[in-house]
Amino acid sequence: MAPDLDGKRLELLKEAFPKVARVAFLWRPGGARGNRILTDMEAAAKALGVKLLSLEVRSLDDFASAFARAKRDGAQALITSTGPFINTQSRQVLDFAAKNRLPAMYPYSEFVEAGGLMSYAANNADLFRRAADFVDKILKGTKPADIPVEQPMKFEFIVNLIAAKQIGVTVEPNVLVRADKVIR
Numbered sequence: 001m002a003p004d005l006d007g008k009r010l011e012l013l014k015e016a017f018p019k020v021a022r023v024a025f026l027w028r029p030g031g032a033r034g035n036r037i038l039t040d041m042e043a044a045a046k047a048l049g050v051k052l053l054s055l056e057v058r059s060l061d062d063f064a065s066a067f068a069r070a071k072r073d074g075a076q077a078l079i080t081s082t083g084p085f086i087n088t089q090s091r092q093v094l095d096f097a098a099k100n101r102l103p104a105m106y107p108y109s110e111f112v113e114a115g116g117l118m119s120y121a122a123n124n125a126d127l128f129r130r131a132a133d134f135v136d137k138i139l140k141g142t143k144p145a146d147i148p149v150e151q152p153m154k155f156e157f158i159v160n161l162i163a164a165k166q167i168g169v170t171v172e173p174n175v176l177v178r179a180d181k182v183i184r
Contacts, residue, residue: 007044
């Protein structure tokens with residue numbers, strides 16, 4: 001479900017910064033969803049009246065050229081997709097957004113806790129509690145195959161006002177009040 005939230009993340013980014021018209025989308029093609037992730041983001045961008053700049057990264061060497069393209073093409077904001085490859089480069093991504101004063105939306109709260117601006121993601125504490133329920137059922141004899149698959153139920157929108165101040169942006173107040181957590 002996490003990749004399906006990219007459109008919601010773009011929507012929150014646009015609401016927080018209504019004047020943003022060009023958003024760089026950092027993503028890695030392939031995986032279970034293939035390139036559908038880009039198609040979905042392009043549809044969300046079109047619905048929001050935003051031009052999406054696709055920044056594909058397939059290897060570590062691609063990050064520098066992707067960031068150069070974002071600058072060259074006039075990106076006004078950044079959104080990153082989910083996945084371990086981009087997450088392992090979080091410091092590089094965070095530094096790029098800060099250096100270029102780009103409002104950015106991330107798929108995990110860890111980005112925001114490390115100095116990023118915003119994230120919208122499943123609540124990890126809730127996921128761990130629910131996982132413990134599964135373990136409890138299994139230990140009490142329930143066969144794993146008999147336990148239904150569940151999607152995340154609780155999501156968090158986190159905004160880091162320290163990061164906002166560092167890059168010189170103001171988050172729209174109507175968006176800020178919707179945040180589950182605000183880092184000050």
